[in-house]
Amino acid sequence: MAQKAIREADGKRMMARLLKEYSGGKFSVEDKYITVGPDTDMAKLPNQYKWLTKEKLVVKPDQLIKRRGKNNLILVGANFEQAKKWIKEKSKGPITIYGKFDAKGKPTDKGTFGQLTHFIIEPMVPHKDSDECYVAIMSTISGDTILFYHQGGVNVGDIDAKASRLEIPVGTFPSVAEIEKKLMGKVPADRKKRVAGFVEALFKFYADLNFAYLEINPIVVTKDSVMPLDLAAKLDSTADFESGRKWGPIEFPSPFGRNPSKEEAYIEDLDSKTGSSLKLTVLNPEGRVWTMVAGGGASVIFADTITDLGFMSEMANYGEYSGDPNEEFTYKYAKTILDLMTRKKNPKGKFLLIGGGIANFTDVAKTFKGIIRALEEYQKKLVENKIKIYVRRGGPNFQEGLKNMRKVGESLGVPIEVYGPETHMTKIVSMALKGGK
Numbered sequence: 224m225a226q227k228a229i230r231e232a233d234g235k236r237m238m239a240r241l242l243k244e245y246s247g248g249k250f251s252v253e254d255k256y257i258t259v260g261p262d263t264d265m266a267k268l269p270n271q272y273k274w275l276t277k278e279k280l281v282v283k284p285d286q287l288i289k290r291r292g293k294n295n296l297i298l299v300g301a302n303f304e305q306a307k308k309w310i311k312e313k314s315k316g317p318i319t320i321y322g323k324f325d326a327k328g329k330p331t332d333k334g335t336f337g338q339l340t341h342f343i344i345e346p347m348v349p350h351k352d353s354d355e356c357y358v359a360i361m362s363t364i365s366g367d368t369i370l371f372y373h374q375g376g377v378n379v380g381d382i383d384a385k386a387s388r389l390e391i392p393v394g395t396f397p398s399v400a401e402i403e404k405k406l407m408g409k410v411p412a413d414r415k416k417r418v419a420g421f422v423e424a425l426f427k428f429y430a431d432l433n434f435a436y437l438e439i440n441p442i443v444v445t446k447d448s449v450m451p452l453d454l455a456a457k458l459d460s461t462a463d464f465e466s467g468r469k470w471g472p473i474e475f476p477s478p479f480g481r482n483p484s485k486e487e488a489y490i491e492d493l494d495s496k497t498g499s500s501l502k503l504t505v506l507n508p509e510g511r512v513w514t515m516v517a518g519g520g521a522s523v524i525f526a527d528t529i530t531d532l533g534f535m536s537e538m539a540n541y542g543e544y545s546g547d548p549n550e551e552f553t554y555k556y557a558k559t560i561l562d563l564m565t566r567k568k569n570p571k572g573k574f575l576l577i578g579g580g581i582a583n584f585t586d587v588a589k590t591f592k593g594i595i596r597a598l599e600e601y602q603k604k605l606v607e608n609k610i611k612i613y614v615r616r617g618g619p620n621f622q623e624g625l626k627n628m629r630k631v632g633e634s635l636g637v638p639i640e641v642y643g644p645e646t647h648m649t650k651i652v653s654m655a656l657k658g659g660k
Contacts, residue, residue, distance in 0.1 A: 226362075226435040227460040227475040230285045232258045232343040234437075234456040237470065238428065245431070246424030250449060258285065259342040261314075265307050275303045278346045282306045284313070285343040286479040289455075292377035293328065294320050296339075300347055313339050320479060337480030348443055348450050355441035355452075356410070357382060358422055362435045362459075367391045369422065371406040375441030396430070399423050414444050421449040432469055433462035461519070486559050490542070493555060499546035501556050505563065510539030511571060512656065513564045515557060515594065517579030517616065518545045521648065525578060528649040532656050539564070547585040553593030561597050565604035572609030574655040577628075581644050582618025591616075591624035595631045605637045612637060613651035617644030
């Protein structure tokens with residue numbers, strides 16, 4: 224599963240389109256959510272959305288930012304002119320956003336520096352603090368977990384310690400009665416059934432659309448409605464083929480303060496040009512441990528193993544190539560990683576882990592041809608950087624691929640150890656890093 228966060232506005236628009244269907248008509252959310260980006264002409268918005276000049280508004284940055292209230296990044300009760308002015312002011316230049324605060328509201332971390340570029344505008348929902356609740360649904364190894372707390376909002380505190388939990392096994396759905404019994408203990412009696420019904424519909428929405436995480440804090444429960452105020456969500460991006468039509472036009476933005484590097488943007492562009500998957504995130508350009516991993520699941524396992532062995536601070540990159548990319552795309556992917564890896568020498572040397580599980584349909588020999596081309600092109604720099612290479616792979620044509628990799632190791636003058644499916648996938652990690660500190 225590839226969990227990718229989406230914008231709040233995209234998640235709310237999905238709820239506005241689909242929640243009524245998943246609740247059998249019992250709950251609905253009005254689609255009054257506007258995304259304002261760098262190219263938005265705000266002067267034209269009132270002609271398209273008549274309610275903008277008729278209702279009090281709430282304005283927030285929509286860039287995967289937590290604790291917007293604590294960072295004074297929520298404008299409440301504004302008219303449209305005030306909203307425009309506030310967005311213009313907040314977009315002027317880079318700002319620092321803090322992730323942790325003490326009891327007095329003072330930041331306790333160094334914060335994240337970045338530029339605000341995207342905002343959400345929506346109608347203000349008048350309510351009392353006592354109307355606010357917290358709900359979240361998240362994927363786990365054994366299924367999904369629903370967290371619920373009868374109080375919500377900016378000061379909800381340690382939700383893990385406070386919330387009631389309901390574990391949902393894979394392939395099952397909770398009933399209203401079960402939700403009410405397990406989660407609604409402290410909800411006022413006249414609201415229990417209504418809130419439980421909303422959570423039931425929310426879970427159907429979450430499961431059918433392949434969410435991996437969905438948090439609403441708060442939901443506002445009044446006599447007449449149940450409304451989501453703040454939403455954070457992640458989708459399983461690999462489910463696009465199944466749920467993409469229902470998702471509608473969405474994007475997976477980078478977190479606030481993290482703009483893709485030139486190399487990351489290049490790989491992202493390559494990825495858009497192939498039906499295969501090519502992903503790259505540079506964690507530490509000066510790190511000693513680099514990976515070229517086949518498969519999203521394998522990339523997680525490799526990263527966890529590197530961390531478990533005490534090399535998290537030396538982990539240079541994270542990513543994967545999968546879905547049977549052709550030789551040319553694999554060559555360009557490998558070349559990008561080798562270029563990054565050989566820019567700055569480390570007297571202790573570096574490690575390149577070329578690994579993956581046993582492929583179902585990816586042609587190992589074909590993808591290895593692309594990697595071998597890149598290795599041959601960077602032969603001199605690989606030697607100068609004292610790079611040791613460890614390879615483990617299985618799948619279609621793996622014998623030919625491993626044979627070719629051994630041959631290139633002999634010709635390059637670069638230490639390369641090559642293993643097949645008889646060796647555990649992450650064994651090459653411990654082989655490489657054992658005694659490597």
